[in-house]
Structure formats: C-alpha cells, structure tokens
Amino acid sequence: MTPPLLRMTGVSKRFGGAKALDDVHLDLRAGEVHALMGENGAGKSTLMKILSGVYTPDAGTIEINGQVTTIQNPRDALAQGIAIIHQELNTVPEMTIAENLSLGHEPTRHGVLDRKEMRRSAREKLDRIGVDISVDVPLGRLSVGMQQLVEIARAVAENAKILVLDEPTASLSQNEAERLFTLVDEMRARGMALAYISHRMEEVWRLSDRITVLRDGKWVSTTAREDVTPAQVVNHMVGRDVNNLYVHENRSAGEVVLAVSELGNGRDVGPMNLEVRAGEVVSLVGLVGAGRTELARMIFGADRAKSGQVSIDGTPISVRSPRDAIRHRIGLLPESRKEQALFLDMSIRDNTVMSSMDNYGTGGILNLRAIRDAVEREVAALRVRSTSISQNVSGLSGGNQQKVVLSRWILVQPKVLILDEPTRGVDIGAKQEIYRIINDLTLQGMAILMISSDLPEALGISDRVLVVRNGLIAKEISRAEATEQNVMMYATGVAADEHRIKEERTETPIAGEKKR
Amino acid sequence: MTLTEKTDLKPLRSPKRESGVDVASLWDRYGILAVLLLLVALMSVIAPNFLSVNNGLNVARAVSINAILAAGMTLVILTGGIDLSVGSVVALTGVSSVLLWTAGAPAIVAVVGGMLVGAITGLINGTLVAYLGLPSFIITLGALTYIRGFSYSLTDAQPLIASDLGYRGLGNGAVAGIPTPVVIMLLVYVILWFVLERTSFGRHIYAIGGNREAARLAGIKVKWTLVRVYLIMGVCAGLAGVIFSARVESGQPKAGEGYELDAIAAVVLGGTALAGGRGRIYGTLVGALIIGVLSNGLVLMNVPFFYQLIVKGAVIVLAVGIDGLKNLKRT
Numbered sequence: 113m114t115p116p117l118l119r120m121t122g123v124s125k126r127f128g129g130a131k132a133l134d135d136v137h138l139d140l141r142a143g144e145v146h147a148l149m150g151e152n153g154a155g156k157s158t159l160m161k162i163l164s165g166v167y168t169p170d171a172g173t174i175e176i177n178g179q180v181t182t183i184q185n186p187r188d189a190l191a192q193g194i195a196i197i198h199q200e201l202n203t204v205p206e207m208t209i210a211e212n213l214s215l216g217h218e219p220t221r222h223g224v225l226d227r228k229e230m231r232r233s234a235r236e237k238l239d240r241i242g243v244d245i246s247v248d249v250p251l252g253r254l255s256v257g258m259q260q261l262v263e264i265a266r267a268v269a270e271n272a273k274i275l276v277l278d279e280p281t282a283s284l285s286q287n288e289a290e291r292l293f294t295l296v297d298e299m300r301a302r303g304m305a306l307a308y309i310s311h312r313m314e315e316v317w318r319l320s321d322r323i324t325v326l327r328d329g330k331w332v333s334t335t336a337r338e339d340v341t342p343a344q345v346v347n348h349m350v351g352r353d354v355n356n357l358y359v360h361e362n363r364s365a366g367e368v369v370l371a372v373s374e375l376g377n378g379r380d381v382g383p384m385n386l387e388v389r390a391g392e393v394v395s396l397v398g399l400v401g402a403g404r405t406e407l408a409r410m411i412f413g414a415d416r417a418k419s420g421q422v423s424i425d426g427t428p429i430s431v432r433s434p435r436d437a438i439r440h441r442i443g444l445l446p447e448s449r450k451e452q453a454l455f456l457d458m459s460i461r462d463n464t465v466m467s468s469m470d471n472y473g474t475g476g477i478l479n480l481r482a483i484r485d486a487v488e489r490e491v492a493a494l495r496v497r498s499t500s501i502s503q504n505v506s507g508l509s510g511g512n513q514q515k516v517v518l519s520r521w522i523l524v525q526p527k528v529l530i531l532d533e534p535t536r537g538v539d540i541g542a543k544q545e546i547y548r549i550i551n552d553l554t555l556q557g558m559a560i561l562m563i564s565s566d567l568p569e570a571l572g573i574s575d576r577v578l579v580v581r582n583g584l585i586a587k588e589i590s591r592a593e594a595t596e597q598n599v600m601m602y603a604t605g606v607a608a609d610e611h612r613i614k615e616e617r618t619e620t621p622i623a624g625e626k627k628r
Numbered sequence: 629m630t631l632t633e634k635t636d637l638k639p640l641r642s643p644k645r646e647s648g649v650d651v652a653s654l655w656d657r658y659g660i661l662a663v664l665l666l667l668v669a670l671m672s673v674i675a676p677n678f679l680s681v682n683n684g685l686n687v688a689r690a691v692s693i694n695a696i697l698a699a700g701m702t703l704v705i706l707t708g709g710i711d712l713s714v715g716s717v718v719a720l721t722g723v724s725s726v727l728l729w730t731a732g733a734p735a736i737v738a739v740v741g742g743m744l745v746g747a748i749t750g751l752i753n754g755t756l757v758a759y760l761g762l763p764s765f766i767i768t769l770g771a772l773t774y775i776r777g778f779s780y781s782l783t784d785a786q787p788l789i790a791s792d793l794g795y796r797g798l799g800n801g802a803v804a805g806i807p808t809p810v811v812i813m814l815l816v817y818v819i820l821w822f823v824l825e826r827t828s829f830g831r832h833i834y835a836i837g838g839n840r841e842a843a844r845l846a847g848i849k850v851k852w853t854l855v856r857v858y859l860i861m862g863v864c865a866g867l868a869g870v871i872f873s874a875r876v877e878s879g880q881p882k883a884g885e886g887y888e889l890d891a892i893a894a895v896v897l898g899g900t901a902l903a904g905g906r907g908r909i910y911g912t913l914v915g916a917l918i919i920g921v922l923s924n925g926l927v928l929m930n931v932p933f934f935y936q937l938i939v940k941g942a943v944i945v946l947a948v949g950i951d952g953l954k955n956l957k958r959t
Contacts, residue, residue: 414845438847452845455838457906462831466846469828476827520846 115178117142117305118163118194118274123172125158132158133169136331138324140274140305145296147320147337148309150349151539155329156309160276163307164196165189195267196276203259205252210234212251213266237269238262241295257288264295275299276307281315282537285400286604293319311539312566313342325349350541357540358572359547360591362555365575366390369559370442370528371423372411378418381406381583388528388559393550395562395570398580398603404563405447407580408530411561412444413437424527438467443526445517447533447563449510453517456506460498461487463505463516468523490519494549511542518549529553531562535569547573567596579603660899660914663947667918671925678928685807691920692809693718693868695913697887698894699816700864702912703824703857705895708837708904709757709764711858713749713771714865714891718884720779721746721869725795726788726879735794742873743866749775750862754855772888779881788879799874809871816864821909823860833857837904894919897947918943 116139125133133155140146148156161167163174165186173180176192183189189196203212210231211218219229234247243261251259260280267275277296281289296319299306310316316323317337324334325348332348368387376382381403388394396404410417413431421428424440431437434444446452455463464487465472472486473479487501494515498508505516514534521529531550535543550573554560564570570577571594579587579602587602655662672679697714704711725742729735749771756767801808824830832853835843844850868887873879897915900907922943926936 412845434845435847435849444845446842446845451839451841453842455835455842455905457838458831458834462834466831466835466843466848469831473828476829478826478828478831480826 115175116140117177119175119178120159120163121173121175123159123162123169123174125162125167125169131329133162133329136172136326136329138307138331138334140307142273142305143300143303144321145300145306145308145319147316147323148307148326149311149316149323149345150326150332151541154326154349156326157278158329159326160196160278160307160309163189163274164194164276190270190272193271193273194276195270195272195274196278197260197263197267197280198278203251203263206250208248208250209238209245209254209262210247212262213237213247213269237265241265241268241298255285255288257284257292260284260288260292261295268299272304274305274307276309278309279311280308281310281312283400287399289315311537313345316345317342327351346540357544357547358569359544359551360393360573360575361551363391363393363551363575365392366557367425369425370411370561371426372407373421373423375407375410375417375420375422376583377406377410377415381410382417383420384580384583384585386561386578386585388561390527390557390559391554392575393554393560393562393573395564395574395577396580397564397567397570397577397599398586400565402580402603403583404580405532406583408444408532408561408563411437412442412530414444414446438524438526441525441527442530443467443521443524443528444530445514445521445532445534447536449513449517453520454505454513457504459502460491460496460505460508460516461501464490464501464519465523467520471523486523487519490522491516494519494522495545509539509542511538511545514538514542514546515549518546522553526558528559528561531560533563533565535564535566543569567599571596571599581605656899657908660897660911660918664914664918664921667921667925671921671928675925675928678925683924683928685810687917687920687924688810688813689807690924691916692807692813693872694887694890694894694919695813695916696816696864696868696871697891698898698912698916699813699820699909700861701888701891701895702898702900702907702909703820703833704764704861705892705900705902706824706833706837706904706907707854707857708840709854709857710768710892710902711753711764711861712768712888713753713775714861714868715884715887716772716775716779717746717749717862717865718869718872718887719881720749720775720782721866722873722883723779723782723788723879723881725870726790726793726873727782729794730788730790739795739798739870742870743863746862746864746866746869747859748862749865750859751855753862754858757858758851758854776881783879783881785881787881790878793874793877795870796874796877799871799876809875812867812871816867817909817913820860824909829853829856834905838906890919893944897944918947 118140120136120138123133123136124131136155136159138159148159150156158167162169163183165183165188168184174183175181181192183192204215213234214230219226219233231247238245238247241261241264243265245254245258251262254262280292284292293315296306308316308320320337322334322336323340323345325332325345327349366389369390370388372384372386374383374385376384384407386394396407398404406415409415411422411431413433413436422431423429424442429440431440431442437444450456455466461483465483469478472483484501491498491501496512496515496519498512505513508516534550535546538546550560562570562574575591577589577594577599578585579589579599581603589598677683701711701714721742724745725738728738728741733741753768753771756762757764798808798812803811824833832843832848835846835848836850836853840850869884872883894916895907895912896902897918898907898911898913900911919940922940923936926939931939
C-alpha cells in the first residue's frame with residue numbers, strides 16, 4: 113500500500129507552560145479533502161502552522177511520501193509542495209494582481225522589470241484556476257473572496273501538492289463560497305491533498321472525505337465522513353452532548369420599541385421599514401453584501417442615513433452619532449469585534465465599562481469600587497473565563513471577548529440591542545452561552561435586532577426573520593414558517609413577493625426594483 | 629470510531645496566561661525603573677560626586693522642564709498623535725510672561741497669561757487635528773514654525789532680560805528644600821496620573837489611541853477628547869515655558885529648540901507605544917530621569933559634549949529597539 117502523501121505523528125508543541133498540541137497525528141492522502149475541526153484553541157491552526165513551517169514542533173515527525181522530513185521555515189514547506197491560505201491574506205493590497213503574483217520572483221530582462229512577462233504569467237496562473245479578472249486591478253479593490261482565489265492561484269502555480277485552507281469561507285459571500293467549493297473539487301480531482309479548517313458543518317459535509325477532530329490540543333477522532341453524523345462530530349468537538357444548541361424559551365413580545373421607517377442611504381441600501389417589539393428577537397438574514405450591516409449602522413448612527421426615521425417607543429428620535437444612539441438606549445455589537453469593538457491593550461474592566469462610565473462617578477472622576485462591582489457582576493453573569501477583571505482582553509478567547517462586548521452593552525441597559533454576527537469566530541460552547549444570554553435579555557424586555565449569516569442560528573433563536581436582498585427587505589417570515597429553503601429562496605431572489613400583497617402592514621418595495 | 633481519551637472539560641483557558649508570563653508583565657511594568665536604578669548604581673561607582681543629595685536635586689531640577697513637557701506628550705502619544713510644536717511653545721509662553729511682567733502686570737497674571745498662551749496653541753493644534761482630521765505630525769510641524777515666528781516677532785529676536793522678574797522663584801526657589809520646578813513637576817505627574825487612571829476622560833484617551841473606530845462606536849466623544857488632550861499639552865508647555873523664563877530670568881525667543889525631541893524620547897523610553905493606546909505616565913517620568921541622570925553623570929565624568937550626544941542618542945535607540953523587539957514577539 114502506498115504511504116499517504118503526508119503523515120504527521122506524535123506532534124507536540126508548547127507555548128510557555130501551556131500545551132497547544134499533545135501527541136497529535138494526521139495523515140493526508142492524495143486526492144482527498146480532509147476537514148480539520150475543533151473549537152477555537154483546539155490546536156487546528158497550530159498544527160497547520162507547524163505543517164507550513166511557521167512553528168517548529170517540540171516533538172513528532174512529519175513524513176512526505178513515506179520519507180521523514182523536517183520543515184524549519186515556510187521556505188522549506190514551499191519546497192516540499194505545502195502551501196497555506198491563511199485567514200489573513202499575505203498580499204499587498206496596493207499592488208496589482210500581476211505584481212502580487214510575481215512578488216519575490218519578479219521576471220526581469222537585462223536587469224529591468226519585465227512587465228509584459230509578469231502580466232503574461234499572471235494571466236496564465238489565473239487561467240489555470242478559471243478566474244477571468246484583469247491582472248492589472250489592484251488587489252485591494254477585489255473582494256476578500258477574489259483575493260483568496262488569487263492566493264490559491266499562486267499556490268497552484270507553485271505546484272503545491274498539499275494545500276491548507278484555514279477558514280476560507282469566513283468572509284465570503286454565498287457566490288464566492290460556491291466558486292471556492294468548485295475549485296476545491298477541481299484540486300481534489302487533480303490529486304492534491306487539501307486540509308480544510310472550518311467551523312461550518314454544512315460545507316465540511318459537502319466537501320470533505322475524512323474528518324479529524326481535535327480538542328484541547330489532542331487528537332480525538334479521524335473518520336470517513338459517511339461514517340459519522342454532524343451531531344457526532346460536534347460531540348467530539350465539545351466532549352459533551354449539545355442538543356438544543358439554540359435557545360428560544362418563554363418569549364412574549366410586548367409593545368413596539370424600535371420602529372424604522374423608510375430608512376435608506378440614498379444609494380444601494382433602503383428604504384427599509386421594520387419594527388422590533390420588546391422581548392423579541394428579529395433577525396435580518398440574507399446574503400453577505402445585501403445591506404444588513406449598513407442598515408444596522410444607520411439605525412445606530414455609525415453611518416448617516418439619507419432618508420427615513422427611527423423611533424423608540426413611538427417617539428421619533430434623531431440619531432447623528434453612536435453617542436446619540438446610546439443616549440436613546442440603542443446599542444450595537446459590531447460585526448468585527450477586534451476592529452470595531454475591543455480595546456485589546458485594555459482590561460476587561462475598561463472594555464466592559466467603556467460605554468457607561470458616566471453612570472459610575474461624578475464629574476468624570478470614576479468610582480472604581482462601583483465599577484469593579486458592576487463589572488464583576490456582569491463577568492460572572494455572562495461567565496467570562498478570566499483570571500481577573502484587570503486582565504487584558506487580548507488574551508481571551510473569541511467567545512469570551514464577545515461576552516465582554518455584550519456585557520458592555522448590558523451595562524448601558526439599552527432598550528434596543530443590535531447584534532451584528534454575534535457568534536462569528538466563536539466556538540460552539542460559547543455560542544450556546546451567547547444564545548442563552550440573548551434569551552435572558554429578551555426576558556428582561558429588551559428588543560433584539562440580530563444580523564446573522566448562520567442561517568440555522570438565525571432561525572433557531574429568532575421570533576421573526578426579515579430577508580434582506582439588494583438593500584431592501586424582501587420578505588418577513590414568522591418563526592413557525594421560516595425554513596432554510598424558503599429564506600434562501602427570497603434571499604437569492606428565486607422567490608419574489610407574491611405573498612407580499614398579503615402583508616398589508618409592511619409597505620416593502622419589491623425586491624429588485626432597487627433605486628440607483 | 630473511538631475516542632482515545634476522555635478528558636473532563638476544564639474551563640477554557642487561553643494558553644498565553646500561565647506561569648512564567650508573570651515575569652514578563654513585571655518587566656513590562658517595572659523594567660524601566662530597574663534600568664534607572666541600574667544606571668544610578670553605575671554612575672555612583674564611576675562618576676565622581678554623583679551620589680549626593682545635592683546632585684540628586686540638581687538632576688531633578690534639570691529634568692523638570694523636559695519632564696513636564698513629556699507628561700503632556702504622554703497623553704498626546706497615547707491617543708496615537710504627536711506634538712512637535714512644544715519647544716516653540718516654551719519660547720512663546722516664556723516670552724509672553726516676561727512681556728506681561730515688564731508691562732507692569734502682577735507676577736500671578738504674568739504666569740497665568742503665559743500658560744493661557746500655551747493653552748491657546750494647544751487648542752488650535754487640537755482643533756485642527758480633531759476636526760479637520762489632519763495628521764498631528766503635519767499640523768504641529770507647521771505650528772513649530774509659526775509659533776517660533778511669533779516669539780521672534782514679539783521680541784525682535786532679542787532676549788528680554790528681566791532681572792527683577794516677580795515669579796523667578798518658580799525657577800530658582802525651593803519648597804521645604806526641594807526645588808520649586810521639581811515640586812511643580814511632581815504635581816503635574818500626580819494630577820495627570822489621576823486623570824489617566826481615575827477619570828473617564830483618561831480611559832477614553834487610551835481607548836482612542838487603542839482603537840479609534842471602536843471608541844466612536846462605544847459612544848466616546850472622540851474629537852472633543854482629542855481637543856482636550858492637545859489643550860493639556862499646551863498648558864504643560866506653557867508651564868514649562870514660564871518655569872524656563874523664571875530660571876533664566878528673561879524671555880528667550882530661542883528657548884526650547886529641540887525640546888520636543890527630548891520629550892518624545894522620555895515618553896518612548898518610558899514604554900509608551902508611539903502607535904498609541906499603550907503606556908504609563910510613571911514610565912515617562914522614569915524615562916525623563918534616565919535621560920537626566922545620563923547627562924549629569926557624563927558631565928561629572930567630564931565627557932566632552934559631542935560624546936554625550938552620541939551616548940544619549942544610542943541609549944534612546946537601544947531602549948526603543950528593545951521595546952520594538954518585545955512587540956515583535958507579542959504579535
């Protein structure tokens with residue numbers, strides 16, 4: 113029997129006192145897609161960084177085609193035919209595609225940069241993976257998905273035999289993801305071995321041949337996909353049963369708290385109408401780029417609205433800045449917590465109290481004792497795992513960071529809390545805790561407007577969903593009627609609005625009749 | 629399909645925070661103090677007459693003006709900005725105070741007037757930086773030049789000698805045996821430490837420097853906070869200018885040239901990140917003291933001036949270099 117293309121055995125790695133990897137093994141066969149799953153911190157990325165030479169292992173061996181080999185640095189990895197597409201892309205956004213693709217080995221003629229050759233070889237590389245964009249476009253102008261394809265083109269051109277994809281669809285739209293999946297299938301057919309890290313069960317099921325699960329830095333299982341169920345894989349990941357992942361309990365909707373009418377930015381988003389009642393969760397679902405985040409940011413005053421009106425408790429309000437919104441007790445948990453919410457060099461205490469400092473002290477002088485009590489209470493209630501509230505948030509896991517941002521808003525005591533992708537990049541245990549927190553907030557009478565690209569999640573915890581398409585609300589669907597199928601029908605425009613006529617209350621313009 | 633091991637679930641813990649890292653955070657917090665103590669010990673051995681109360685007070689007096697500038701500069705740098713105009717402000721405010729005094733104003737009016745001039749320069753800088761969104765480097769580089777121009781034009785570029793200067797005690801006096809500038813310096817540090825650590829304004833400064841967009845989305849008045857930071861910088865520079873004029877008992881239009889660089893050096897030596905959001909004001913004081921002790925020791929050892937410059941510059945590059953390496957490891 114031929115040895116696998118790659119075999120890693122007994123791999124261990126320590127960082128300081130903590131074991132990031134402990135006796136892990138993994139093998140990749142030619143022509144397979146091997147999914148690597150586990151909660152955040154389980155060791156997937158560390159293992160892949162060892163494979164690609166970013167880290168060197170403390171123990172363990174790596175064999176390629178049965179030959180023991182050492183990988184000391186990324187250059188070694190490339191020489192062995194191993195390429196990795198990172199979550200953060202290693203490209204220069206200001207340079208064109210052609211320039212990026214020849215970075216480090218630019219073609220020259222008589223010592224002068226040969227632009228013609230550079231463009232020709234770039235064209236060839238893109239053609240090999242069937243991407244038909246101009247090579248003269250600066251990379252930064254492309255969507256993240258396109259940039260990723262360019263990275264893959266580079267890897268394929270370098271004759272990579274082993275390709276690692278680290279959460280490749282994390283920021284892709286549906287269309288871009290589809291394109292990526294096709295490409296993955298092609299690369300598999302070509303005999304490459306692909307290691308595929310993802311949190312999304314759906315795509316793992318669609319793509320993978322085998323699944324390896326890691327937990328707490330240890331190998332848990334490797335199975336052929338057809339021998340397991342998604343529920344079993346999740347059980348392996350968390351080490352316990354996660355039935356009833358989504359929490360939707362004891363809800364009862366009250367009065368309308370947030371009313372948005374004809375809100376739009378005058379360009380590609382809106383005008384949109386919606387209402388959220390006290391004690392209910394309403395989700396905006398739809399494709400990435402449909403205008404959901406833009407709508408949320410306009411309600412919160414982060415971006416200016418060109419038209420429309422926001423009302424709280426029936427009273428029209430004017431929101432020109434996030435500060436105005438907070439004064440009217442509207443909160444927004446933004447989609448990207450590191451870029452838009454967290455102060456990574458500051459403590460849990462400061463991050464938590466940042467929006468409600470005025471309530472703790474007089475004349476700007478802080479009452480540290482009151483702050484400590486309040487923050488410790490919230491941190492305990494939300495079960496943020498930390499050593500103390502003076503710990504920096506940079507050392508927390510994604511889920512705990514997200515809980516810190518949530519606790520910031522809870523201290524503001526908003527009437528309306530907008531949650532933009534509240535569980536993105538959060539492991540499954542923390543996800544469930546966040547659903548629990550959201551449910552508790554509704555029981556306190558908060559009105560929750562959520563944006564989620566995780567459809568099962570949106571359907572699982574919402575009372576209603578609003579399907580957004582091309583900057584307009586295409587359809588409102590109640591919890592009882594919402595299924596992934598009918599939501600996607602409206603989100604993609606397969607179904608138009610023959611039902612809309614029945615909804616006499618919402619004067620939603622027809623999807624596709626977008627104004628420019 | 630088997631589970632090879634059954635670990636009971638421990639609370640999720642980030643791998644970074646384990647034993648051993650405490651040393652790093654201790655070093656992060658007190659490393660700069662250790663460097664100062666080491667330097668003092670070294671100088672005590674090799675520099676004649678270094679270790680004495682008198683010389684200690686001399687050093688403190690000598691660093692006080694730079695330390696006061698550096699205190700305000702710490703706030704500016706924490707927001708991710710920089711103020712290159714402070715040296716010129718030292719000259720303009722000193723000149724203004726002396727002018728007020730020679731025009732017959734009481735000492736207190738002369739002092740407050742000088743500080744007010746400093747406040748106005750800060751207000752202008754802050755407003756331009758915050759509301760026009762222009763880089764502080766450019767705005768204050770311009771201010772460095774035009775403020776210097778004002779101090780020349782007010783004096784025809786000639787020093788204003790005022791031998792009977794009513795507030796000269798601010799520069800040359802002492803309170804309970806401690807030189808007055810040193811007392812003022814300590815007061816400035818205590819106040820600004822309090823502002824940074826115990827007020828919402830102070831926490832907002834760190835937040836803005838750490839993540840400006842997140843600060844805005846958290847409801848912080850970003851622009852108004854920036855204006856106030858540059859205003860405080862201006863007041864500190866005004867204070868430094870008044871003390872300077874008191875010490876030399878004259879208004880010197882050429883005063884303060886290059887002071888902005890010494891102040892920035894003290895801030896950076898003290899561990900505050902130029903990118904903003906990270907640092908401590910106590911570190912700045914220690915940083916200013918390191919520069920002061922170094923100069924003083926070199927003088928006592930009779931090291932020629934040119935070589936003093938070389939040593940001072942090298943120490944700054946070294947300190948910042950070590951800090952840079954530390955940050956490289958963090959990421």
